[in-house]
Amino acid sequence: MxxxxxxxxxxxxxxxxxxxxxxxxxxxxxxxxxxxxxxxxxxxxxxxxxxxxxxxxxxxxxxxxxxxxxxxxxxxxxxxxxxxxxxxxxxxxxxxxxxxxxxxxxxxxxxxxxxxxxxxxxxxxxxxxxxxxxxxxxxxxxxxxxFDSIPSDMGVVYTSKQFPNNGVCSSIETFISLQGNSGHATTYECIVLGLASAKSLKTLRSTSRVEIPYVGPKLKVHSVGFDKRMNKYYIKFLGSDASVVRLTQKHLVLAKSPVQPVQFSVYVTFESILRFIPIFFGALFLLTFGYFEWGRNLLIKYPAIFTFGWFSHEGPSQEEIENSGFSHQFFAKGYKDKNNTEGNPDWEVVAKVQGPEPGYxxxxxxxxxxxxxxxxxxxxxxxxxxxxxxxxxxxxxxxxQNRGIHFTVSTNQSIEEQSTKQDDSN
Ligand SMILES: NC(=O)c1ccc[n+]([C@@H]2O[C@H](COP(=O)([O-])OP(=O)(O)OC[C@H]3O[C@@H](n4cnc5c(N)ncnc54)[C@H](OP(=O)(O)O)[C@@H]3O)[C@@H](O)[C@H]2O)c1
CATH class of the missing domain: 3.40.50.720 (NAD(P)-binding Rossmann-like Domain)
Known part of the structure; x- marks a missing residue:
């Protein structure tokens, strides 16, 4: 030491x-x-x-x-x-x-x-x-x-701690919403280089696999869809959050922590289906050109062209930064009694992390x-x-919390109670 x-x-x-x-x-x-x-x-x-x-x-x-x-x-x-x-x-x-x-x-x-x-x-x-x-x-x-990946990783910590004293969190689905979204070219360069090396990441992971003892039904991960709770379209988030949260769960296992590891999925939401179109073409450019070295050089040299202005060498203006923000909504399921985790989850927590412009x-x-x-x-x-x-x-x-990044809980109740409330309001 x-x-x-x-x-x-x-x-x-x-x-x-x-x-x-x-x-x-x-x-x-x-x-x-x-x-x-x-x-x-x-x-x-x-x-x-x-x-x-x-x-x-x-x-x-x-x-x-x-x-x-x-x-x-x-x-x-x-x-x-x-x-x-x-x-x-x-x-x-x-x-x-x-x-x-x-x-x-x-x-x-x-x-x-x-x-x-x-x-x-x-x-x-x-x-x-x-x-x-x-x-x-x-x-x-x-x-x-x-922003990569405190809201997701600490959001999972915060949300899973809301379960009743003797309870346990099984899984968390997370939906990221961004207000205004522009960034500096270097972040985009990281994305281009990361997608191009997806294969070697797979190989790396195969050498360091650890069995994580999750509880409850296996969490299904979707590529795209519409979520009724959010009332928004979503696509799977390809950033580092899922990887970082998984590494945290792996750490809990390796450190022999008594804390129950949590299954996790994360999506980015869109207000309208029209927002999908530039995302779709942006992803297409990245995946096709990004495969070749000359293509990567081109993508990195002209970020504004290939991302429809989202990323640029100048970075976002002060005004863009002031008008941006983020929120992560966490839908967690688990059990009120950690000794009784057979069958479907019986407890639900909904929490949020939100704050100002994320990247800077x-x-x-x-x-x-x-x-x-x-x-x-x-x-x-x-x-x-x-x-x-x-x-x-x-x-x-x-x-x-004291610096304007808020962690809040909106729902913390048994799933039965939740469905009774819904029936009453229908
Ligand atoms: N977690 C997040 O949410 C988040 C948010 C924003 C950025 N980031 C990441 O932060 C990183 C920086 O982004 P940025 O937009 O700030 O990039 P940037 O403006 O290009 O800054 C890169 C920095 O690295 C320095 N650098 C480059 N080569 C160097 C070398 N050989 N020796 C010493 N310093 C060197 C640069 O120095 P010079 O000024 O001398 O060139 C500059 O200070 C990126 O990886 C980006 O993805 C993450």
Missing amino acids: TDTKSRKYDAVIFGATGFTGQYIATEWARTAKKDLRWAIAGRSLSKLEAVQSQVRATTAYEKDIPIIVADVFNESAMRSMCASTRLLINCTGPFRLFGEPVVQACVAEGTHYVDITGEPQFIETMILRYNEDAITSGSLIVHSCG LATSSMIVNCAYVILDGEVKERGVMTPGAAFRSTSLIDRL
């Missing part, structure tokens, strides 16, 4: 010059406790100086913001950056291209680490390669601490609060893990 208390910084924000990194540095300057010592880092001094001035101007932050210059591919710079801090916030992506040297250096130096990756292959590879070493060196590495506002709030939880010593476990595994028993949800 490395003792990191006497290090120069409590936190370093690496990749602070990126579109998202700048939001994260600003959120940190606005909300961090006054006594936290922190720095911004990246590969370009001039860009970092510009971020430093901009953060100070927009937040009226009065103290100095130190700068560390480090390139991902310079091992000694990585090691010395990671050795200077108790925790590193990584915003350099695509993570499949730039993430591993950062994780490796943090693990080697016993430094805690959080990131905003939404790339399952990267996350699953890091768990396989670095979990044991991270436990030995005393570092806690938590992936996916942004909510993401920056989520990751800095994950960092505060770790710096305050709330997580005792070490290793490479997902948010639901690391933050299950911490104050993260309360902290997020």
